[in-house]
Amino acid sequence: MLKYLLPFLLFIALAVFLALGLKLNPKDIPSPLIDKPAPAFSLPILGIPEKKLSNQDLQGQVWLLNVWASWCASCREEHPVLLQLAQQSSVTLVGLNYKDQAYAAIEWLSNLGNPYTVSLMDSEGRTGIDYGVYGVPETFVIDKRGVIRYKHTGAVTADDLEKVFMPLINQLEAEVL
Amino acid sequence: MKILVILCLSLLTSLSYAEIEHHDFQSLEQEQSYQTLISELRCLVCQNQTIADSNAALAKDLRRQVYEMLQQGQSQQQIADFMTERYGDFVLYNPNFNLKTGLLWLGPALFLLIGLIAVLLFARKKTNSESGLTDEQKSQLAKILDEGEKP
Numbered sequence: 001m002l003k004y005l006l007p008f009l010l011f012i013a014l015a016v017f018l019a020l021g022l023k024l025n026p027k028d029i030p031s032p033l034i035d036k037p038a039p040a041f042s043l044p045i046l047g048i049p050e051k052k053l054s055n056q057d058l059q060g061q062v063w064l065l066n067v068w069a070s071w072c073a074s075c076r077e078e079h080p081v082l083l084q085l086a087q088q089s090s091v092t093l094v095g096l097n098y099k100d101q102a103y104a105a106i107e108w109l110s111n112l113g114n115p116y117t118v119s120l121m122d123s124e125g126r127t128g129i130d131y132g133v134y135g136v137p138e139t140f141v142i143d144k145r146g147v148i149r150y151k152h153t154g155a156v157t158a159d160d161l162e163k164v165f166m167p168l169i170n171q172l173e174a175e176v177l
Numbered sequence: 178m179k180i181l182v183i184l185c186l187s188l189l190t191s192l193s194y195a196e197i198e199h200h201d202f203q204s205l206e207q208e209q210s211y212q213t214l215i216s217e218l219r220c221l222v223c224q225n226q227t228i229a230d231s232n233a234a235l236a237k238d239l240r241r242q243v244y245e246m247l248q249q250g251q252s253q254q255q256i257a258d259f260m261t262e263r264y265g266d267f268v269l270y271n272p273n274f275n276l277k278t279g280l281l282w283l284g285p286a287l288f289l290l291i292g293l294i295a296v297l298l299f300a301r302k303k304t305n306s307e308s309g310l311t312d313e314q315k316s317q318l319a320k321i322l323d324e325g326e327k328p
Contacts, residue, residue, distance in 0.1 A: 026224065027224075029221065029264070029265055029267050030265060031265065032261065032262060032263070032264070032265045032266075033262075033263070099234065124238075125234070125235075125238045126238075128238075129238060129239070129242055129263060130263060131263070132263035132264045132265070133235075134221035134222055134235055134264065135221070135222065
């Protein structure tokens with residue numbers, strides 16, 4: 001009996017592993033930055049380049065860092081979802097305008113609408129490296145203590161917003177310092 | 178007119194040269210460290226290429242990062258750690274041995290061990306009942322052979 005059952009069980013186990021492997025997204029690389037303090041930055045503000053904003057300025061509130069660029073196709077797909085987020089929540093949404101031209105970025109926002117509380121210019125992609133950015137768009141959720149709690153790679157869908165982001169934002173906003 | 182054409186053409190060639198990266202190193206050793214590092218770091222955009230091989234914008238930025246850190250006098254280990262802190266173990270083609278990468282490193286040895294055990298078990302089973310005959314069949318066989326020998 002075991003003689004026949006064992007190969008069968010081994011086959012089932014192999015099939016399960018392969019099926020799981022098919023479902024995994026190879027582009028989704030777990031970030032080592034989760035539960036670590038958000039890397040420091042001090043970057044010029046898009047549209048007001050003489051003014052700078054640093055991560056210290058955002059301490060004490062829950063904020064989102066959304067990495068975007070006018071040259072990024074998936075960002076266009078994600079954009080309506082971010083507009084929806086800005087409409088239904090008062091959470092601070094910081095845009096990291098990654099390796100982009102200021103004029104192109106400003107034009108993009110005036111054409112499609114601006115969901116961001118503020119956008120910062122990372123024209124050389126150095127802050128991007130500190131945040132381990134490898135595929136735009138990426139979205140980080142940072143808590144009141146300035147700790148990264150969640151990272152999403154790729155375009156945020158309406159479904160992600162409703163099922164992942166909003167509950168997490170509400171939970172983090174309820175946290176007491 | 179000819180001179181003008183030649184001038185225009187020479188402008189074109191300098192443009193194509195501008196695409197090639199040029200780095201000045203303080204020593205041969207530093208250049209070697211640079212080459213080692215960029216061929217051990219994975220480009221996360223095109224995942225089966227090193228940042229040395231890749232033309233992706235991110236690979237270019239990471240090469241620049243490696244170069245700058247070497248210029249600041251940082252060691253290979255420090256630079257590898259810098260990358261792992263940001264991109265995870267996946268960024269290294271030879272990841273450090275730790276709890277998460279343990280299975281990756283020990284997996285092949287584990288499979289070899291399983292295979293060896295299976296072969297041993299199989300071989301032993303074979304020697305135990307070499308012919309696969311029962312005792313009754315064996316005595317029957319001996320009888321037949323015995324009969325055959327008689328004239």
